Amino acid sequence: MTTRFEIREFRPEDLDTVALINRACLPENYSPSFFLEHYYENPKIFLVAEAEGKVVGYNMCRIEFGVSNVRTAFAKKGHVISVAVMPEYRGLGIGKALMERGLAGVKEGGAAEIYLEVRVSNTIAVGLYKKLGFKINRVSDAYYRDGENAYVMVKDFSI
Numbered sequence: 001m002t003t004r005f006e007i008r009e010f011r012p013e014d015l016d017t018v019a020l021i022n023r024a025c026l027p028e029n030y031s032p033s034f035f036l037e038h039y040y041e042n043p044k045i046f047l048v049a050e051a052e053g054k055v056v057g058y059n060m061c062r063i064e065f066g067v068s069n070v071r072t073a074f075a076k077k078g079h080v081i082s083v084a085v086m087p088e089y090r091g092l093g094i095g096k097a098l099m100e101r102g103l104a105g106v107k108e109g110g111a112a113e114i115y116l117e118v119r120v121s122n123t124i125a126v127g128l129y130k131k132l133g134f135k136i137n138r139v140s141d142a143y144y145r146d147g148e149n150a151y152v153m154v155k156d157f158s159i
């Protein structure tokens, strides 16, 4: 039997669950106010996945202004801050759906590109991002607190 899931925008009442998923899935953990700031600033691209009546994953994106990762210009850029799916709900297409909805929202928000950082050892996430059209742009040395390098991966919406 396939597990049905729905992607929807984050709501403040999801905060505790999203923080719990974040702590269960990633070593990079954020304060409640960090999540809420993103929600207030970018409500359309802070997404959650609901399955079996509960929130089981999230994708928190934002839109930034800065130097483009793909051309010599100042640009509106999407940034995937954090994405995670609870272990027992992985491999069902939830991560991909969360990412696709995030990409669409960032594009609608006027960004021409989107980027993210991912641990070089995180082959599953890197594989997912490549499937979605992200390319490795550069390596950021010792990006993570434990010293691991990050790939900066970028998707250019114009190609």
Ligand SMILES: CC(C)(COP(=O)(O)OP(=O)(O)OC[C@H]1O[C@@H](n2cnc3c(N)ncnc32)[C@H](O)[C@@H]1OP(=O)(O)O)[C@@H](O)C(=O)NCCC(=O)NCCS
Pocket (backbone or CB within 6 Å): 025, 026, 083, 084, 085, 086, 089, 090, 091, 092, 093, 094, 095, 096, 097, 117, 118, 119, 122, 123, 124, 125, 127, 128, 131
């Ligand atoms: C990365 C993550 C969000 C993917 O979520 P998910 O719901 O399992 O992803 P999906 O089921 O949509 O799978 C998408 C793709 O990921 C890859 N993938 C998923 N599970 C995999 C596995 N066990 N082995 C290899 N590749 C896998 C595949 O490329 C898959 O595409 P396919 O189904 O077309 O083959 C999830 O593994 C996770 O929460 N990991 C811990 C947190 C994390 O690393 N976040 C990213 C930080 S940058």
